[in-house]
Amino acid sequence: MTRNILSLILVLSFFSCQKDEEQKPIKPNIVYILADDLGFGEVGYQGQKKIKTPNIDALAASGMVFTNHYSGAPVCAPARCILLTGKHGGHAYIRGNDEWRERGEVWDYAKAAADPNLEGQRPLPTGTTTLASILQGQGYKTGIVGKWGLGAPLTESIPTKMGFEYFYGYNCQRQAHNLYPPHMWENETKIPLNNSIVVPNTKLDSLADPNDPSSYSKYQQSDYAPTLMHEKALSFIEENRDEPFFLYYASALPHVPLQAPKDDVEKYESEFGDEAPYDGSQGYFPNRYPHATYAAMITLLDQQIGEVRAKLKELGLEENTIIVVTSDNGPTYTGGVDFDYFESSSPFTNGYGRTKGFVYEGGIRIPMLVSWPGKVQAGTQTDHISAFYDVMPTICDLLGIAPPLDADGKSFLPTLLGVEQEAHEFLFWEFPEYGGQQAVRMGKWKAVRQNIVKENNLEIELYDLSTDPQEQNNVAEANPEIVQRMKEIMKNEHTTPALDRFKMAALGD
Incomplete structure (x- = not known):
């Protein structure tokens, strides 16, 4: 709450200080x-x-x-x-x-x-x-x-x-x-x-x-x-x-x-x-x-x-x-x-x-x-x-x-x-093309699911971006708790698409 109040004060200070009350606040282009x-x-x-x-x-x-x-x-x-x-x-x-x-x-x-x-x-x-x-x-x-x-x-x-x-x-x-x-x-x-x-x-x-x-x-x-x-x-x-x-x-x-x-x-x-x-x-x-x-x-x-x-x-x-x-x-x-x-x-x-x-x-x-x-x-x-x-x-x-x-x-x-x-707790992606994909970024961790449509795959790859930005070393097996949290996010953030083209059966659509 304190951060939000301070942010608002700073924003308002940029848009104030008008010459007279009739002038509209400055809005940035x-x-x-x-x-x-x-x-x-x-x-x-x-x-x-x-x-x-x-x-x-x-x-x-x-x-x-x-x-x-x-x-x-x-x-x-x-x-x-x-x-x-x-x-x-x-x-x-x-x-x-x-x-x-x-x-x-x-x-x-x-x-x-x-x-x-x-x-x-x-x-x-x-x-x-x-x-x-x-x-x-x-x-x-x-x-x-x-x-x-x-x-x-x-x-x-x-x-x-x-x-x-x-x-x-x-x-x-x-x-x-x-x-x-x-x-x-x-x-x-x-x-x-x-x-x-x-x-x-x-x-x-x-x-x-x-x-x-x-x-x-x-x-x-x-x-x-x-x-x-x-x-x-x-x-x-x-x-x-x-x-x-x-x-x-x-x-x-x-x-x-x-x-x-x-x-x-x-x-x-x-x-x-x-x-x-x-x-x-x-x-x-x-x-x-x-x-x-x-x-x-x-x-x-x-x-x-x-x-x-x-x-x-x-x-x-x-x-x-x-x-x-x-x-x-x-x-x-x-x-x-x-x-x-x-x-x-x-x-x-x-x-x-x-x-x-x-x-x-x-x-x-x-x-x-x-x-x-x-x-x-x-x-x-x-x-x-x-x-x-x-x-x-x-x-x-x-x-x-x-x-x-x-x-x-x-x-x-x-x-x-x-x-x-x-900070965000996590970022989420869902993309039903190129085989069907999901991803989550949570701090240094990145989870990826591939071939959800093509192979009904729900296995999660896990990468530590702080040491592996090229996502070459899948560390899912060594981090079961992180993987479980990623699975929960992928489940909770997915909603059934309104369009059939974007549905993925393996996710319950």
Whole structure:
């Protein structure tokens, strides 16, 4: 109780001291930048050596780095659902990537591009309370630029019906498998782009020379989606400069396919030297310079983050703006990305089974920094254990309002303000895909269940992250009491999913 009172006093002191009683309390702007598949080790401040991220590193130096921050899930849609609803994977409505296949040929890229009835993912229930709707109720202008993934275009679960006043970007995760897409969405309007349709997984022409850069020209077109979305993000800040705003900048970078502007790639070509082409055998599109292109995508993301910060400075908004930079899950293992070359999950284990799609550290431990000049002490680092479902309670705490009763998280505002923080007893993950998985983080202990669906497996692996961050030494047999507590948590935190697709029979669903 004492900690909460002290935290509230500090928050109120930031928002007080107005010149007259008629002025409204200052509400900080919030810019939440969510990269797509950016690995824990792919930014400079986390030790990345090959990829340049000077703007992200500068933001980290100006604020607080979280070393124990986790996504809510190891893939896109459930991670975004958990972020926006504040419910962990055992309670969330969307618990996996659900392409809503009963509509028809949803994986036919060209057909879905032409027919919005085939586009998008499974919708959230009508009236779902989101972080955006809460902030909208507090007088914030709310916008999302980037990738949505939580409801198809013609449903009630589109951004403009889920608390966002403005949206520009990809409605559909599958359409985001091309960074030169045929269209974007702006609010509820489909905006055609100056790109022809090139279906993901289209290979090189049979007679093309894979060593000739010109053989790859069809994968580089006119309208590059990350550039278009970035322009809209800057415009949103400019247009709402006089009111408190929340910008959820859900970038499509660096999610594959390997596509980046030529000038950006050439900078890394000269640095990395010649390399073997990627032939497209692992999906998405072939690429002549895969290392250079992937690095260029992350550096472009970094450049855009720098431009957001510069815009805030230009408008005199930086001191009253909270900037968060993080990722939706760990790095990918496919599409031509060389996770070993870049040590993408360092210091955790790389590769399929350990990164994106899996609840081991490389799949869910993500980079996260928070910058708020004058409020968050510059150059600080915290090992406070937190997750996506803490974001909603934190922002509610910031505004002095109660979070929804069914929210699972715990505010980390005290940590941001340098106040003693009450720790989670545990964090919980449930993910019914990639064989079916559960995980618990409790202090130094990490419990993992794999193949719950595939093999009806309920055995628990146990790791001591303080000595084994790569989760190589299963110590379950030597710690039966800890294992028993983990079993209890997994049982108690699981609720039967509303959607059959996410049910796991071995858990009693």
